Amino acid sequence: MSTHKKRTINNLSPEVREHIAENMKERIYATITLLAVIAAHWQTASHHSIRGTVLAIAGAVIALWVATLISARMSYRAVHGKSVGSGEYRRVMFTSAGLLAPAITPIALVLISSTGLYSLATALLISMVVLLLSLFLFSFSAGLKIYTNKWRLLAVSLLEMSVGIGVIVLKLAIGE
Numbered sequence: 001m002s003t004h005k006k007r008t009i010n011n012l013s014p015e016v017r018e019h020i021a022e023n024m025k026e027r028i029y030a031t032i033t034l035l036a037v038i039a040a041h042w043q044t045a046s047h048h049s050i051r052g053t054v055l056a057i058a059g060a061v062i063a064l065w066v067a068t069l070i071s072a073r074m075s076y077r078a079v080h081g082k083s084v085g086s087g088e089y090r091r092v093m094f095t096s097a098g099l100l101a102p103a104i105t106p107i108a109l110v111l112i113s114s115t116g117l118y119s120l121a122t123a124l125l126i127s128m129v130v131l132l133l134s135l136f137l138f139s140f141s142a143g144l145k146i147y148t149n150k151w152r153l154l155a156v157s158l159l160e161m162s163v164g165i166g167v168i169v170l171k172l173a174i175g176e
Contacts, residue, residue, distance in 0.1 A: 019095055026068065027098035028138060030061050031131050034102050035164045038127050039171040043120035052113045054107050054125070061103040070095040105130050128168060136161040 007016065037060045041053050048056075072092040076084045077144035084092070113123035139157040147153040 011046060019091055022095035022140070023098040025098070026096055027101050027137065030064055030099040030166055031102040031135055032164055033064060035128060035131050035167045036104065036171045038106060038124050039168045041176065042121060042124035042128065043172055045119070045124055047121065050110055050120055053110050053120060057103050057106050057110070061100050065099045068092070068099060071138070072096070102134070132161055132164045132168075135164045137166060145176055 009020075009070075012020070018149045034057065037056060041048050041056060069092060072089075073084050076088065106124075109123040109127050109130075112118075112119065113120050118126075136157050139160040140153065143156055146154065
């Protein structure tokens with residue numbers, strides 16, 4: 001991470017930094033979820049259309065986003081005994097927006113496959129690789145702030161990325 005970005009993040013209030021951390025958490029969560037969706041489609045790519053695959057990917061992250069908004073409203077009412085205020089709802093909208101970002105690259109890759117440049121199965125395979133690499137890079141860039149030993153940083157990042165690999169392996173093993 002550049003020195004400028006570090007200074008910028010360090011200049012933010014603890015509350016804003018927490019909102020950014022929540023947004024990143026949602027993005028990582030959606031990445032892991034999309035790995036399962038994409039692995040299932042990759043395994044049976046010959047049975048899926050490009051349109052259906054795009055709708056499945058978009059539908060997965062939109063469903064997660066809506067579920068997050070609804071659960072935030074319900075849990076807020078349960079704890080506070082009142083409706084969510086507009087300020088709190090804007091915070092939830094920002095933090096949950098991270099759920100939508102991981103779908104951009106897979107959708108773009110699947111849409112490009114419609115040109116015949118490569119197959120739908122190849123688009124899905126590349127999407128899984130890109131999502132796995134994004135998990136690794138998130139972990140690695142965050143770890144740069146706390147680990148001085150580069151081998152430990154690499155090991156932790158690979159271990160955290162292995163969660164995504166585990167999701168793919170499990171999805172392929174159960175055949176769904």
